[in-house]
Amino acid sequence: MTSFASTVYAEEWWIQLIKAVIIFTVGLSIVPVILIAERKLLGRFQSRYGPNRVGPYGLLQPIADIGKLLGKEHSRPHTSVGLLFVIAPILSILTAVAALAIIPFGPVVDIGGTPVGLYGLDVSIGPLYLFAFGAIAFYGLMLGGWSSGSKYSFLGAMRAAAQLISYEVSQGLALIGVIMTAGTLSLVGIVHAQEGMWYVIPQIVGFLIFLVAGFAETNRAPFDLAEADAELVQGYMTEYGGGRFASYYFAEYINMLIVSGIVTTVFLGGWLLPFGIDPPHWVDPFVVLAKMSLIVVLFIWIRATLPRLRYDQLMSLGWKVLLPLATLNALVTAIVVVSQ
Amino acid sequence: MTPYDPGPDVVKVQRGPQPGGPSGVYRAFGETLRGMKTVFANLIEGTTTIQYPEEKVPVYPRFRGRHKLHRFEDSGLEKCVGCSLCAAACPADCIRVVAAENTPDNRVSAGERYAAVYEINMARCIFCGYCEVACPFDAITMGHDYELSDLNRSDLIFTKEMLLAEPLERTPLRSEGE
Numbered sequence: 001m002t003s004f005a006s007t008v009y010a011e012e013w014w015i016q017l018i019k020a021v022i023i024f025t026v027g028l029s030i031v032p033v034i035l036i037a038e039r040k041l042l043g044r045f046q047s048r049y050g051p052n053r054v055g056p057y058g059l060l061q062p063i064a065d066i067g068k069l070l071g072k073e074h075s076r077p078h079t080s081v082g083l084l085f086v087i088a089p090i091l092s093i094l095t096a097v098a099a100l101a102i103i104p105f106g107p108v109v110d111i112g113g114t115p116v117g118l119y120g121l122d123v124s125i126g127p128l129y130l131f132a133f134g135a136i137a138f139y140g141l142m143l144g145g146w147s148s149g150s151k152y153s154f155l156g157a158m159r160a161a162a163q164l165i166s167y168e169v170s171q172g173l174a175l176i177g178v179i180m181t182a183g184t185l186s187l188v189g190i191v192h193a194q195e196g197m198w199y200v201i202p203q204i205v206g207f208l209i210f211l212v213a214g215f216a217e218t219n220r221a222p223f224d225l226a227e228a229d230a231e232l233v234q235g236y237m238t239e240y241g242g243g244r245f246a247s248y249y250f251a252e253y254i255n256m257l258i259v260s261g262i263v264t265t266v267f268l269g270g271w272l273l274p275f276g277i278d279p280p281h282w283v284d285p286f287v288v289l290a291k292m293s294l295i296v297v298l299f300i301w302i303r304a305t306l307p308r309l310r311y312d313q314l315m316s317l318g319w320k321v322l323l324p325l326a327t328l329n330a331l332v333t334a335i336v337v338v339s340q
Numbered sequence: 341m342t343p344y345d346p347g348p349d350v351v352k353v354q355r356g357p358q359p360g361g362p363s364g365v366y367r368a369f370g371e372t373l374r375g376m377k378t379v380f381a382n383l384i385e386g387t388t389t390i391q392y393p394e395e396k397v398p399v400y401p402r403f404r405g406r407h408k409l410h411r412f413e414d415s416g417l418e419k420c421v422g423c424s425l426c427a428a429a430c431p432a433d434c435i436r437v438v439a440a441e442n443t444p445d446n447r448v449s450a451g452e453r454y455a456a457v458y459e460i461n462m463a464r465c466i467f468c469g470y471c472e473v474a475c476p477f478d479a480i481t482m483g484h485d486y487e488l489s490d491l492n493r494s495d496l497i498f499t500k501e502m503l504l505a506e507p508l509e510r511t512p513l514r515s516e517g518e
Contacts, residue, residue: 045379048389305375321365 015116020101023120027100030289031253032062038300045304069249072242079149080239088147089240089247092140096254099133102126103261104188106271106284118271118285119188126187127175130262131168134217138164140251145236156235159225159311163216166318167223171213173326174206177333178266187262191270198269205329207267209322211298214259216318219252220299222306223314260295264288268295398514404467404482405511407460409503412450418504419479420458421451429474434464451477458500462488484511 011019036051036059043050052058076085106118123129138161145157179185181202182193190199200207216223227235237248264270268291271284279287309317390397399405410419422439440456448454469482480503487510490496 041383044383044387047382047385047387049387049391301376301379305379306372 011114011116015114016121019116019120023100023105024097027097027254027257028250030257031250032066034253034256034296035062035065037296038303041297041300042304045301066246069246070243074242074244077149077239081147081149084143084147085239086244088140088144089244089251090140091143092137092251093247093254095133095137095140096251096258099130099137099258100254100261102129102187103258103288104191104265104270105288106281107188107192109281109284117188118281122186122188124184124186126185126190127172127179127262127266128185130258131172134168135164137251137255140248141236144240144248148236148239150239152234153236153238156227156238160219160236163219163223163225163314163318166315167213167216167322170209170318170322170326171217173323173330174209174213175266176330177203177206180330180333180337187265187270190266191272194269194272198267198272198274200267200269203267203329203333205325206333207263209326209329210263210267212317212322214263215299215302216314218255218259218299220256221303222309225308225311225314256296256299257292260292260299261288263295264291396512398512399484399486400514403484403486404469406462406483406485406488406507407465407471407498407503408481408483408507409458409500410479410481411504415450417447418449418454419477420455420475421449421477421479422453422455422458423476425474425476426471426480429470431468431470432464432466434461435459435471436461455500458503460498460503461496462498463493463496483507484509484513486511 039061040050040058050058051061054060054064076082101120102123104117104119104122108115108117110116141160142157145153145155145160148154178190178199181199182190184190184193215221219227225235227237237245240248265288270291271287273279273287411417412419422437424437424439427433427435427437436457436459437455438457439453442448442452442454467482472481485507488496
């Protein structure tokens with residue numbers, strides 16, 4: 001059998017099981033925190049409080065929201081295509097959670113005599129795994145939009161597809177610079193290669209391109225025109241309600257988490273700290289989480305600042321600005337790497 | 341060039357920089373940062389929200405809220421003489437007055453007659469203040485209370501007793517010069 005990808009370092013199956021449980025528990029519990037943080041911060045950015053009625057300081061608002069959504073009826077329009085309509089949100093959340101597995105939270109450390117890597121899986125094709133699942137995730141949006149049998153959903157899904165194609169190219173090209181410099185596709189290897197200098201400094205262009213493309217990938221403002229509440233009434237999610245809508249929403253926030261995790265890993269040195277600070281290894285996951293939350297705040301900040309782009313502006317930004325810039329960045333990096 | 345001299349009436353339009361190109365990208369980036377700074381300034385400045393049920397905006401003295409009926413302070417007699425001028429002035433037709441004669445045994449108002457029934461339907465009232473203007477004895481004035489919601493329409497019909505009673509001071513009043 002041909003092996004297309006190998007794991008760089010893997011443990012016993014029971015360690016992997018424990019790791020999976022911990023990572024997904026933490027990862028999924030962060031989502032409500034991001035929910036409330038986003039609404040609170042958006043409020044503050046607009047000189048208002050945001051939710052402050054449910055629980056102390058409104059902190060229980062996401063719990064109330066999730067409870068409300070899960071308690072609702074699963075309705076579906078009679079024009080919809082039954083099976084696909086049900087599968088689409090599942091696909092969306094499944095791929096989002098799967099991509100969470102490769103974000104490294106720390107190196108291989110010694111826990112009670114057993115070496116354990118503080119990550120779900122260290123695959124030798126890190127970014128490719130990510131893009132593969134990102135591409136499958138768009139089947140979730142596409143199928144959801146198409147099978148709803150509603151023109152708004154369909155338009156939203158079409159926009160989402162076009163957006164993904166335009167931005168995944170530049171996102172990939174932006175990562176190529178880093179991959180060439182590090183000489184490895186393993187995300188843990190990329191972090192280890194950043195000892196000395198984070199890639200955000202030599203690869204600042206790649207960082208910016210990746211960030212902009214990341215906004216587009218996660219369907220967040222200012223690139224949220226797949227949802228576009230004003231014109232398309234939530235785009236591909238129009239016909240969804242209750243738990244299915246909640247899974248789309250959840251997937252969107254996990255995607256945001258993944259993009260911030262990848263930015264942290266690839267450009268911001270993962271668990272490494274600057275100025276030679278070398279804390280004990282149990283701090284590493286918290287360093288990664290802190291850096292990720294900074295990126296999430298940036299996401300929210302941008303959402304509060306920028307208005308939504310028009311469709312043709314989105315396309316011309318993707319193809320005429322980001323793609324040439326990303327290509328140029330990859331080219332210059334290649335020349336520098338070869339000449340060294 | 342135009343074939344004739346348009347004179348000083350024609351003003352040449354100054355065009356702004358064109359979007360696109362490297363300079364456009366640079367400008368867009370700069371403007372984005374400027375916008376982010378503005379938005380962040382909002383975060384620093386704090387909120388301007390008034391938390392309504394707990395905090396209230398003080399009303400001006402001339403604010404037209406729920407009506408009040410008045411008595412003479414010395415004698416305790418009602419000022420209203422049941423003339424129905426308020427009901428006549430009311431454009432929303434929300435005031436109902438039924439007058440009755442004062443007798444020596446039952447003296448309610450200072451005048452010849454008094455209002456046996458005085459009802460204002462707050463569901464219909466448009467708070468225009470014409471009743472206050474029409475009243476020859478200043479018996480009815482507009483108060484400051486605007487929290488008038490209720491669960492039944494019939495509860496919104498205020499009787500004379502309710503209008504005469506000292507109103508709950510639920511609304512802060514704006515002091516002079518505030």
